[in-house]
Every structure is written in structure tokens, then in C-alpha cells.
Amino acid sequence: TGVATKHCLIDPPHALRHDSQLRCPPPIDESIGSQPVDWSPWTHQPDCVNAEKDPSLKYCVYSNSRHGYQGISIITKPKTAADSTDMLDEEFPGGHRINNTTPSYAVVDIPPKGKGVVATRKIKRAEPFMSDWATVVLDVSFPKVMQQQVGHQFLHLAAEQLSNPDKVLELGRSSTKAIDIMEDILGTNAFSYTLGGDSHMALYPEVARINHACKPNAFVRFSATSFDVKVVASRDIEIGEEITISYIPMNHPREKRQRDLRRWGFQCKCSLCTASKTEIAASDYRREKIASLQDDLLKAIAELDGTTAVRAAYEILALVKAEDITSMVATQYEILARLFWKAGDTETATKYAQQSLDTLMDLGYIDYRPDDLPLLLKDFTT
């Protein structure tokens, strides 16, 4: 398809998802009645097409032009759309509304990266300072099974049915392979996203202005039950400082990061990639060591060698702290908790499980909920 997607970096740990079972209304398609009530909660009648390469597959454009800041259009299968209608009303879990009276950021030119976002006041670590909603969502199988021209027509309709298509059409474009503006915009800006268990890509127009850095100062917090996202500071951000997120997993050495980012049509100019030779070498050294210890850890777990696994987990923890890959610190505590639990040392396991949750809370990845610890421990036994 020529469309690349970013990685959803931060998902709440699976065990901590409190979402109740989604109520699933019946799937609707273009054959539904002609009155708006027939296609509620969508504000437009779904437009559908059967896949040329597999006529049993049907995709429709579902739009709700009142959702979020400029509406939402989802190109997906009728069943997936039906399963996701509950997500339209849901507030971000934890519900922290962002106080917009003091704007905390501005979009400015940041050569050579095009536009970017800078802090217009000091932003505290763990503070959510930007909110956004998925505005175009696309099932990634759709462009693969569709005649190209039809695919582009559906993307155009998706944009047209938003309340403010310009907010999408004005976004940055840097895809090398795209032949259509919407294909380019999605390729340059969309995150990969799972909806109804299927791979999709999702475009967040406000977040889309944030440039990538290999040692970012913010991360995107996704919601499992709604189309909202929040951008949260992973450390204090000073006034005038550029706000950055990572588009790719953070634990890779420079060469691999550069290769992965070239697929999005740009060469990374972040402070780590343009740092001194010694700094790059020191960072690569730690990241390569993390990768090889992760292999050791998996091998030790497969061989039921608890001592080696625990030693590798402690070493990884020290390295991710030294490399300041905050998102991996909580994961390492959780891995240690699981290893001790498996070894029957429930006391140490509980201590590390709590430390994992404390780290996630301290960094703003999750909100405090009293049943998180029992939920996580229950997950260890299942």
C-alpha cells in the first residue's frame, strides 16, 4: 500500500483494562433505511463497497461529524464499526479534562523538520497537556484488497464528511510512495491502531504536529475504550522547548532507528541522532546490551532457568534507567514480579508489582485505581 504506520507505544497493561464488555449493536451497511435514525450514531449514511479481490469482504465509511474536534470517519468492516460505536460516547478513562485557558503549547516552524510543537509554559512530568481524538481511522486491509482508485475515493469521502476537512488536508506530507494526498497524509501522520481486533491506522490531527525524537520528552496515552488520546510529559518540559514523542520502539541503536524512520520518508535529526560520536556510541552500547539481554531473558525463561532470568532482568532494569527509557522501567519491574511469582516468592513479586504500578502512575501512564494490584497479581496466575 505504501502506507506506513507508527507504533502505538503505550497501551495500558492488558491486565489493567477495566473496560466492561462492549455492548454490540448490529452491523449496519448501505442497505439500511434512508432516515438518519437508521444509521445512528453515524451522522451520514454509510457508503459501502465490496472488496474487488474478495467480494465476501465489505467495507464502509462511517462518519460522525460531531465527534471530538472535527468529527470522525472510520473506513472499516460493518461488524467492526458496530462493535466500536460505544467508543464514540466514552470519555477518556480517568477523565482529566485539559485546562485550555492557559495554552501549554504552540505549533511553529522547526527547520529542517517542517512544523513542530513547542511548550509555551513549563509542563510538569506526568502532566497530560494535549488532548485529541482519532479523526480518520482506516482498516489496513482495505487498501490491500481494493482497487486503488476506489480506495482513494473512500479516503476522500472520509475526509469530506468531517466537520473540518482542512484540519486533515493541511497536515504534513512526506511519504515517498504515496500517489494520493490522503494516502500521503495517513502515511506521514497516522499511528497503528487496533480496532475490533483488526489492524487499523488512526490519524490524530493535533498530535500529528509533534515531531519524533529518539529520547522524547512526551508520550501518547491511548484509551482502550474511546477514540481519545492524551499527550503526557515524560519529564519536566521547559518553556520554549520542543515537545517530542517517539514514533518507534525506543530501545534500538541509531542505525536501526534511522532505517525504521526512513520508511516514513525522513532522516531523523533529533538531538540523540545528531549528538557527538561518543554520546551516540554510549547510547548504542546500552541499547545493544538491552537487546542481547532480552534474548538471554527469553532463553532463560524457556529453559526454566530462574536465576539467569532474574539476573538478566536486573541488568536490563539498570540499563533502561541509565538510558532513560522510562516506558521500559515499569515493564522491567513487572517482569521481575512475574519471575518471583513463578518462583513462589509472592512477597518479592508483590513488591515489584507495586513498584511497576507506582512507576506507571508516577509517569502518568495510568491513573490510580485501588484494584490494580489485585488485578495484576491475578493476571500472574492465569
Ligand SMILES: C[S@@+](CC[C@H](N)C(=O)[O-])C[C@H]1O[C@@H](n2cnc3c(N)ncnc32)[C@H](O)[C@@H]1O
Ligand atoms: C507526524 S509529522 C510531524 C509534524 C511535521 N513536522 C509537520 O510539519 O506537520 C512527521 C513528519 O515530520 C518530520 N519529522 C518528524 N520528526 C523528525 C525528526 N526527528 N527529524 C527530521 N524530520 C522529522 C518528517 O518530515 C516526518 O515525516
